Amino acid sequence: MVFPLPPRDEDDRDMRFESQRFLSFSLFPQCANVSGLRLAQAGFFYTGLGVTVRCFCCRRNHSDWRTDDDTIFRTGNFMHDTDCDFMLGTDSSNVPMHGSRNQ
Numbered sequence: 001m002v003f004p005l006p007p008r009d010e011d012d013r014d015m016r017f018e019s020q021r022f023l024s025f026s027l028f029p030q031c032a033n034v035s036g037l038r039l040a041q042a043g044f045f046y047t048g049l050g051v052t053v054r055c056f057c058c059r060r061n062h063s064d065w066r067t068d069d070d071t072i073f074r075t076g077n078f079m080h081d082t083d084c085d086f087m088l089g090t091d092s093s094n095v096p097m098h099g100s101r102n103q
Contacts, residue, residue, distance in 0.1 A: 012054075012056065012059070015045045015054075015056035016056055016093040016094055016095055017095045018040050018041060018094065018095060018096050018097045019040075019095075019097045020045070021039075021040035021043070021044065021045035021056060022036060022037055022040035022097065024036075024040075024045040024046040024048075025037075025039065025040065025045075025046045027046065027048065028046045028051070029050075029051055031051070033065060034065055039053055040097075041096075042079070043055045043056055043057055043080070043084075043086040043087070043094070044056070044062070044079070047061070050063060051063050051065055053079075055079070055080050055081075055084060055086060055087075056086070056094075057080075057084055057085050057086035057087075057091050057093070057094070058080055058081040058083070058084035058085070058086065058087070060079065060080055060081050060084070062079040
């Protein structure tokens with residue numbers, strides 16, 4: 001399920017750091033068949049509400065975990081807004097955990 005969000009709050013600003021996004025998944029329910037690391041790399045952080053994650057850039061929420069994470073990541077970036085700068089590769093605020101993923 002995807003739904004809109006209230007305006008950006010102070011905590012969301014820290015989520016430009018992939019490491020902060022990854023740490024947010026420490027309390028993510030294990031019943032969701034997805035990897036917190038993969039979600040953090042894809043720009044998402046755990047909101048602390050149920051199984052809802054949010055993109056740090058477009059702020060789109062996602063909580064529909066009917067498939068495993070391999071299926072989610074093979075089917076593209078449906079969890080982001082179509083004009084999400086992170087998804088399009090035009091966002092300059094993301095701070096990866098370990099430099100460029102191409103290394």
